[in-house]
Amino acid sequence: MIVVMKQGATKEQVEHMIRRVEELGLKSHVIHGTERTVIAAIGDKRDEDRQSLESGPGVDEVVAILAPYKVASLEVKRERTIVHCGSLSVGNCHLGVIAGPCSVESEEQTLATARAVKAAGATALRGGAFKPRTSPYSFQGLKMDGLKILAAARAETGLPIVTEVIAAGDVPLVAAYADVLQIGARNMQNYRLLEEAGAAGKPVLLKRGPSATLDELLLAAEYILNAGNQNVMLCERGIRTFETHTRYTLPVASVPYLHDRTHLPVVVDPSHGTGHTSLVPRTAAAAVAAGADGLMLEVHPDPETALSDGYQSLTFRQFEETMALIHRVAEAVGKQV
């Protein structure tokens, strides 16, 4: 249920209603909007609870939240969430561009990429130190050394670092270095990891599982929000279909669909979504045209020798050209990089 307070309801009335919600055994989640305050009351709803809350001081109405996800839903919060993290702003009219190598391979490779993507206008640096690989025989990432290299790249360029955490037990370590914690597609439904990442106090980029529905993605986001973390970015990175010409199938429609249901910003990853360098620039442009709040793009100094995902990585030159294209589309749809 959502307890919608009247315009001008006092702080005391809001506090009173939070206590009432909690006395009924429900979890409260308060959202101070620009026009009015709403209190989401989460838990098993009973009709008599609804009636009792409705007669509280300063209450305008109590309405049921129809969506299975609650705190993530537009019903609870109408204003779009904007995630700010240093030079990275994602949401509403802000388009964030998170670019960098799939994996941190060496200091030289990561620093060169960080300098190049910054010069071309990226607003955050990505790079995996802990890599979730399909095969146990593939490169697993530099781990701790990779985190240190990312920190060095941040120190030099000022770009905030987006890096993946693959296990709940690694959250304190990764959060000590990262500015944004990435939860990978394979871990979207690792609920202990979502809770730990949510509690770490850093923004979280949550990637859609390749076979997860959008409702499941939003319910996964709900775990992070319920840990008290409002800074959640959803990421469409493609799903598994019968199509084999692209690595995954990238549904651009996810962007407007999610925008119609959630206040959370939506990032699109055309690198994993297509799996082919040649398809990335135009798919990135399509995502921005569809209203994406951010892009995640893999960039490598020499894709041919990359230890992971070289076939979908942009060279520095290709990244520059992609940025030029993105700028034109962003302007047309009222977004600013």
Ligand code: PEP
């Ligand atoms: C990545 O971003 O490098 C990655 C592993 O992506 P995903 O979790 O979407 O496969």
Ligand code: MN
């Ligand atoms: Mn990758």
